[in-house]
Amino acid sequence: MPPVPPRRPKRRKWPWVLLVVLILLVGGCAALVVGIGHEVDEESKREVTVEYEVTGDARGVTITYSAYGDGNLSQSQVSDVDPPWSKKQQTKGFVKGGSLAVTTGASGGSVRCRVTVDGATHTATASGAFTTALCDGF
Known part of the structure; x- marks a missing residue:
């Protein structure tokens, strides 16, 4: 019987998924804050x-x-x-x-x-x- 090649450990995908979700969440919050700041600035100048x-x-x-x-x-x-x-x-x-x-x-x-x-x-x-x-x- 030929020797069994060693099994590679499975790479975990959840840390990458979590990282992508976190980046999207932080980016969305930053865009919201910038948008609200712009609207407040425009209203104060009106x-x-x-x-x-x-x-x-x-x-x-x-x-x-x-x-x-x-x-x-x-x-x-x-x-x-x-x-x-x-x-x-x-x-x-x-x-x-x-x-x-x-x-x-x-x-x-x-x-x-x-x-x-x-x-x-x-x-x-x-x-x-x-x-x-x-x-x-x-």
Whole structure:
């Protein structure tokens, strides 16, 4: 009987399969992080218009408006205003938007505020003496 050649040990395939899966997983995660980072960067650079509007029959109202953008909050106030009143302001940053508060005086009346940011509109109304309508949009 001829001698039996020695058996070669079988090569294990699972370490190679595991390595390929691990490489694909790490590559996919890296691509996802880069993609999300790019989208966040683009969104933070996008500029939007914040539109403020006050209407109503109240006289001598106080208007306080704020704008969020570039990591900052800017706030302004105008007093003794008779509606209608409006203003537009540009802002950009990851969080962007604005708010508007309209307060009636001692004579009362009714007011309506409206803030439009990037096509989304937020409204509120108030009536009576020393009441406030608050519109917040961002």
